[in-house]
Amino acid sequence: MNKFCSQLVGFRLTSSKVFLSILFILGNSLLAIEPIILTENRGEYPLGLHLEILEDKEGTLTIDDVQKPKMEKLWFKSQWEVPNFGLSKNVYWARFKIQSQSKKDHYLEIAYPPMDKIDFYILSEGENIIHKKAGDFLPFKERDVQYRNYVFRIVPNENPKTYYLRFETESPMQFPLTLWTSVSLTEKINGEMLGFGLYYGTMLVMILYNLFLFLSVRDKSYLYYIGYIASFLCYLASVNGIGFEYLWQDYPFFNSMIPSTIAVTLFFSTLFTQSFLQTSIHAKTINKLLTTVSVSSLIIALASTKLSYSLSIRITSTIVLIFVILAIVSSATVLKAGYRPARYFLYAWIVLLFGGIIFTLMNFGILPRTFLTNYGMQFGSAFEVILLSLGLADRINELKRQNELANIKTLEAEQRSNKVKDEFLANLSHEIKTPLTIVYAYSEMLTTGKDYSDEVKEYSKEIYTHAQKLNDYVSDVMFVTDLESNLQLQRSTVDLEKLVGYVIKQHQSLVEEKDVFIELNLGEHTNFHCDEILLEKALSAIIKNAIVYNNQGGKIRIESEITLSHFQHLQITITDTGIGISLEFHEKVFEKFFRVDSSLTYTVSGVGVGLYIAKKIIELHSGSIELQSELEKGTKVKIVLPSI
Known part of the structure; x- marks a missing residue:
């Protein structure tokens, strides 16, 4: 019985082995x-x-x-x-x-x-x-x-x-x-190269275009944008093998730099986001987070050369995701605050995010590899570059609009300030005129009175002289206010020779004090059409300067001539041999209340409005005034006026 059982078991084992062998053969x-x-x-x-x-x-x-x-x-x-x-x-x-x-x-x-x-x-x-x-x-x-x-x-x-x-x-x-x-x-390679050529060519054109704009407007946003596009192109060139084929054939090491190129791209895109959206103004909390991302991206760019590729990719992918969320949130926040260019930025990053998500999911094996998923990043970046370029153009327009508004506000503030200042000067001048009248009266009385000593009369005369100067200053300041209030010309026919003679007579005491010789060469035709009172004031300011800033015993030459261009003009030239004016001050001397900072000017009293008044009056006559001068070589002032 035992023998039979043993034979039966042996038969079954042999049968099983044969059966499994048959299954194995069939399976194979x-x-x-x-x-x-x-x-x-x-x-x-x-x-x-x-x-x-x-x-x-x-x-x-x-x-x-x-x-x-x-x-x-x-x-x-x-x-x-x-x-x-x-x-x-x-x-x-x-x-x-x-x-x-x-x-x-x-x-x-x-x-x-x-x-x-x-x-x-x-x-x-x-x-x-x-x-x-x-x-x-x-x-x-x-x-x-x-x-x-x-x-x-x-x-x-x-x-x-x-x-x-x-x-x-x-x-x-x-x-x-x-x-x-x-x-x-x-055929496949040719078509592929055409597509790559169009893509990389477009990107390089955008780099050159934005470089030109940066050199023109000096806006850092363009520089960051160039850095972003360039580093992103390096990343794509590494991923799709174009870089290895054309740029670093003998240096395979660069193929492992993909995480570094992502980090550098992230660095520039963060700086661009902060600059473009002005997050330091419109979104301060997000701006701090973006700064943290930019610093982290630089650290990762350096560290990824030592870390494993897979770990570096995981870290950079995580930070990129954080950045994209911050970029979209910040653009939405700034757009809500009324900054129009942010809408292009928002749309651009949504498009790139969509392409990036597709590409990332493909890399992690979640989505299948297809033409769309494989080139999703290129499609997204191309649309993004177009939208961001539109955004930068809109940003320029927005900055222009903001500058125009700022200029309008500045102009309005300046006008309000000038109005307040003019009112103040008018009131102050009026208030000063009243006591000056009293000073005039008493000083004149003391000077001409018979019951006062010579010493008192001398002091009274000095008081009268300085009161007269103060009155002239007040009159000049009040006249400036009138000039800036759209003063209307009262034209009449004027004899230039008589007008100049009258002005010189006004300053006769100064001429004698400085022992200045004045030479007149006014030509034959000296009659012309102008506002006599205003032009007398303009010539008075220029001739007075030629006297008081002249050297002792100096000379002044006053000439006139009729010139013909498209119309007939009267040209008046006043030349002196005085102290002269440095080139850097040639334009400034015509500004209101400006005086050249030198020891010589402080010996001559004044408030710095003479040449300003002269220039304004001549411009009211549709004329021009030009100054030529060198230190220690004198000054020439040329006035050109319509003679009709």
Whole structure:
């Protein structure tokens, strides 16, 4: 009985082994890869759904290991057009089989430039394994095809061939695989390069355009904007392989700088946000947070060269998300406060955020890799640049509008101030005139009285003289107020020779005191049309200056002539040999209440309105006044007036 049981158990065990062996053989046959048939009339073969994938968590498997029968159960059929596993430390294997009915060469493209290491194995019966390497850790010149993506040449073979790929990277793990004929691949590359050319060309034009605007208007916003666009282009050039293909072929190290370029982009975009939105004025709390983000981004830009790629990407992605939220909130806040350009900024960052979210979700394996998700960042940034450029243009208009409003307010304030000042001066002058009249009367009485000593009369005469000066000052100040109140001209025919003679006679005592010689050369035609009282006051101010600022025993020459241009004009020139005026003060001497700061001017009394009054009167006559002078070489004042 025991013997029978033993035989029965042995039979069952043998049967089980046979059954499992049959299942294993059947399983292997079921899991066998279906070859991709290459035909003459087809140029593109997406491989995503034709792949089998193996996850190597330890990263230790070799090509021999993954071919062993015991590993078959670990392979699984790809369910994605583009396998995407996000940020993963694991190594992934992929395999596919090809059977060619075409004599054309085909090319395997791995359209993911940030992939660090790629091992490509070609297997076929009776042949050795062919091993090729690629990845952004290797110099660009070692690639089979000099192209931004990884491309391997596949020779046609009627017998099925199996191909293995090993992928290892710190960037998001995805491997978009496509098989192309040479013609189809060339067409694809040409179209792609056209798109990249348009995109990068547009961005470079925007950089140059904004650089020109910065040099023109000196607004820091344009400089930050240029930095933002330039650093963003560096980031995209790293991600899509354009930079490696055209800029740093012999320096694979730069391919690991993507987190740094993101951080630098974040730094400039933060500065641009603060400057463009004027957050220090409109949103002070958010401005402090943005400052924290900008400082953090600089630290990350430096630290990412030491940290692992995946950790750096996670940190920068988090801070970018924080910044975008702050940018949108701050733009909405500033827009609510009434700052119009903020609307362009808000729309721009919403568009970029949408493109960035799509791209980020694709990198983390949440969204599939498609044309839209792969180039979402480029689309978003292109629209963003356009909107921000419109925003900068609107910002210029807004600043102009604000400046105009500020100028209007300043002008109104100045007008109010002038009105108050004029009223004050008028009242003050009126109040001073009353006691001056009394001073005149008493000083004249003391001077002419018979009952007073010579000493008293001398003092009285001095009082009278200074009272007269004070009266002249008050009269000048009051006249300035009248001039600025749209004074109307009372024109009549005037003889210039008589007018000049009258003015010189007014200042005869000064002429004698300075021993000045006055030479007159007034020509034949001296009659002209003007307001005699006003012009007398203008000439009086100029001739008086020529006397009092002249050297002892100096000369003054007064000339006139009729000049013809489009109309007939009378030109009057007054030249002296006095102390002269420094070039830096030539325009200022015509300003109200201005006096040249020198020891000589303080020896001459005055309030600094003489030349201001003269200029205003001449301009009322539609004329012009010009001053030419050098220190210690005298002064020439040229007046041009319409003679009719």
